[in-house]
Amino acid sequence: MPMDLAQLAAQLAIALAGAGLAYQVLALVALRAFFARPLAGERSAPPLSILKPLYGDEPRLGENLASFLAQDYTGPVQMVCGTNSRSDAAVPVAQALIATHPQHDIALHRGPRLPGANGKMGNLAAMMQMVQHDTLVLSDSDMVVGPDYLSRISAALDQPGVGAVSCLYVGRGDAGFWSKLGAVIISLHTMPNMVVGLSTGMAQPCMGSTIALRRDVLDEIGGFASFTDVLADDHAIGAAVRESGLRVDVPPMLLVHAGAEGSAKALWRQHLRWAVTVRDLAGAGHYGSLITHALPLSLLAALVAPPAGGALLLATLAFRLVLGWRVARLSPVRLPLWLLPAADLFAFAVFCGSLIARNVDWRGEALTIQPHGRIASTEARQATPVARDE
Structure with missing residues (x-):
């Protein structure tokens, strides 16, 4: 029985890693097609x-x-x-x-x-x-x-x-290492996922x-x-x-x-809030987004199902780097591609955390998630007298 469970785990890991690799191919194709579209021509310039x-x-x-x-x-x-x-x-x-x-x-x-x-x-x-x-x-x-x-x-x-x-966007990172790690997550995980969603009709961002x-x-x-x-x-x-x-x-x-x-804690809170938001909007689809975390899945496969898992890991890393190169060519700013493996692991940890989180943080204010995407603040802000400058 233990051997059967081990084999089942290995087969599941290989299947998930294979799905993740296929998703990376889809993301590359979708990126190319999306950004090849022409921009709308300007017809007027209203105030x-x-x-x-x-x-x-x-x-x-x-x-x-x-x-x-x-x-x-x-x-x-x-x-x-x-x-x-x-x-x-x-x-x-x-x-x-x-x-x-x-x-x-x-x-x-x-x-x-x-x-x-x-x-x-x-x-x-x-x-x-x-x-x-x-x-x-x-x-x-x-x-x-x-x-x-x-x-x-x-x-x-x-x-x-x-x-x-x-509009879609890439990240820049203005507050040191952790913000640059977040920029890579945005540029090479979040943005390509949005493009895939737009291209397949599965998302309407x-x-x-x-x-x-x-x-x-x-x-x-x-x-x-x-x-x-x-x-x-x-x-x-x-x-x-x-x-x-x-x-x-x-x-x-x-x-x-x-x-x-500027810190790991700040980055975690920011991306966890985004992930919890997606979870509440996508429902069961959020769990299906597991396959977008291709590199962590292939790493798991390499650990439990060598040598096939190792081959999937190398192939996935290669496709992730190609996707990173493609996004870097489109990006208005330079991307620290060397942070890609760490960014993918951090994003996967956030995904796992989003499955159980019930509270999120917005710039220091704790918010409780309620049914139907509603929120309630746990810290009431004090209103101040109105003042206007023009």
């Missing part, structure tokens, strides 16, 4: 407002925000930055941005946010009172873009039947990297206030847009996620 919800200071925050101002877009552009309180550490950064870019239309809203466990959505809902234009581009504070960003986003949103536009939509569409889905108790706010916005009869377009372009995780 637009960029919404930047801020929470605390981050490495290179001012530089990241400034990338959204250094655009070749020909239409009027407003940027609205918002914080949850007037004492937020991001306020001086936003004020410095205003002072150093007097030629740009930049507004700063300094709280309070609307109530709800999702502080980002509460912040955005409060910021809307300062928004001037009807085309809105929401983007997280840790994103970096090139000078053609707004032109490409506007063109994608101008397509018939499109209600929102979102809408990401905080970019959500561009028109004001009337936002009003139709209930505004940002409708999402103040939702964990996966970006996904929920995309789902609401699709339910209204419009589609979410993801153009073949890559933004850059700055990354500010």
Whole structure:
């Protein structure tokens, strides 16, 4: 009987490793096809407002925000930055941005946010009172873009039947080793998985990297206030847009996620929150994503089922490196490919942790996961008097 169990374990390990290797081949094919698609041609340049919800200071925050101002877009552009309180550490950064870019239309809203466990959505809902234009581009504070960003986003949103536009991204890592490890996970695991999901129709992502939509569409889905108790706010916005009869377009372009995780603990919390979010959205499909962790699966096969497992390990490592090379050619920033094995093992550990986690952390605030993707904060924030700068 022990021998039978050992043989069964070896066969299972080989099967999983083989499935993981096949998935890597699929990811390579999907990447090539996705980024070979043409971008939508620009037909107009409507006035637009960029919404930047801020929470605390981050490495290179001012530089990241400034990338959204250094655009070749020909239409009027407003940027609205918002914080949850007037004492937020991001306020001086936003004020410095205003002072150093007097030629740009930049507004700063300094709280309070609307109530709800999702502080980002509460912040955005409060910021809307300062928004001037009807085309809105929401983007997280840790994103970096090139000078053609707004032109490409506007063109994608101008397509018939499109209600929102979102963007894929790679990582950069601005806070040392752990943030660079996270950047490799984003670039060589998360992003390719999104491309596979888009290519096969198994995923319909809408990401905080970019959500561009028109004001009337936002009003139709209930505004940002409708999402103040939702964990996966970006996904929920995309789902609401699709339910209204419009589609979410993801153009073949890559933004850059700055990354500010300065420790293993911070990186774990960040990626665990993302993984738990995916688990609650995908349900049983999250367990099926086990095969996306090809390198750890092949390592396990090599340990319990040599020599076949060893051959699978070498083949998988080769395909992972080829995929890394492919992404590196597409990426606007350099990727530390030497971190790939460690990144894959860390991502697998996060996946395992996500199977049992019930609480997540968002920038130091503990959130409890409730049914249907709702969240509740375990630490109530104190509202502060409203203060506005323009």
